[in-house]
Amino acid sequence: MKGAPLAVSDLRVAYGRRVIVEGLNLAPLQPGTLTALVGPNAAGKSTLLRGIAGLVPRTRGTVRLGDRDLLGMSIPERARHLAYMPQGLPGGVALTVLETLVGALRAVPTNLAPDGASAASHAIAVLRQLGIEHLALRYLDRLSGGQRQLVGLAQALAREPEVLLLDEPTSALDLRHQVSVMTLVRETVLRAGLVGVVVLHDLALAARFSDRLVALSAGAIQADGTPEETLTPDLLARVYEVEARVERCSLGHLLVLADAPIKGAA
Numbered sequence: 001m002k003g004a005p006l007a008v009s010d011l012r013v014a015y016g017r018r019v020i021v022e023g024l025n026l027a028p029l030q031p032g033t034l035t036a037l038v039g040p041n042a043a044g045k046s047t048l049l050r051g052i053a054g055l056v057p058r059t060r061g062t063v064r065l066g067d068r069d070l071l072g073m074s075i076p077e078r079a080r081h082l083a084y085m086p087q088g089l090p091g092g093v094a095l096t097v098l099e100t101l102v103g104a105l106r107a108v109p110t111n112l113a114p115d116g117a118s119a120a121s122h123a124i125a126v127l128r129q130l131g132i133e134h135l136a137l138r139y140l141d142r143l144s145g146g147q148r149q150l151v152g153l154a155q156a157l158a159r160e161p162e163v164l165l166l167d168e169p170t171s172a173l174d175l176r177h178q179v180s181v182m183t184l185v186r187e188t189v190l191r192a193g194l195v196g197v198v199v200l201h202d203l204a205l206a207a208r209f210s211d212r213l214v215a216l217s218a219g220a221i222q223a224d225g226t227p228e229e230t231l232t233p234d235l236l237a238r239v240y241e242v243e244a245r246v247e248r249c250s251l252g253h254l255l256v257l258a259d260a261p262i263k264g265a266a
């Protein structure tokens, strides 16, 4: 079990002069919990995730893991603590899935994979967990969108970092894989005591698998609480500009039913 909280304070993330997130504070994200980040298109969810990951130049504010300053670290040092899965894997990579994973593991050695042979067997084990070990020797740029997304997730999970940041890990997946991937992410976060943050558009998935649900719009936090606290018709009207109902299915999971866009909203 690992275990330091992640605290974000007074964060400012900008692309050149275009400020997307300003003065953002997040109450500490606890180890062993999964937080879903939701909000409309262009709300700033990916930007916030990239800012926390230290991937946007000149990001200001503090991102602390326990008493360690993540933004003040060098990139390799930060990579020992944090894994970030972007929305899409870069294209044009003439490597097999296994080579990609072993390369990622060898770039930041951990005690999970201290040498080449153990990196390969650990990589295969992670592929197996995701049900994609049959893709190990396939070339990355010849995979389907969903298969590539699963490989991206395998890369992020393989290192079992203390902080796991996933940007829309299920957007290209079919129903079965959406549920299996979110189950695996949640189990990994709980078992290894990781701080997990996942950007999701599917509010039912977000509600079902997260402990905490943060809603963002215009680069600012609009609600932050348990899924039940955050997902209210009022919040959905304010943030998504939609008339919606929040109900429970026969298994007790929250469902969001969007009825109509609110007239006059953009």
Ligand SMILES: Nc1ncnc2c1ncn2[C@@H]1O[C@H](COP(=O)(O)OP(=O)(O)OP(=O)(O)O)[C@@H](O)[C@H]1O
Binding pocket: 015, 018, 020, 039, 040, 041, 042, 043, 044, 045, 046, 047, 048
């Ligand atoms: N590299 C970039 N350079 C300049 N502006 C950017 C860049 N990336 C994103 N933006 C802008 O930042 C704003 C927030 O984008 P971001 O991708 O963070 O939103 P998001 O909430 O993740 O959206 P979506 O749900 O559509 O993926 C948008 O207005 C977008 O146009």
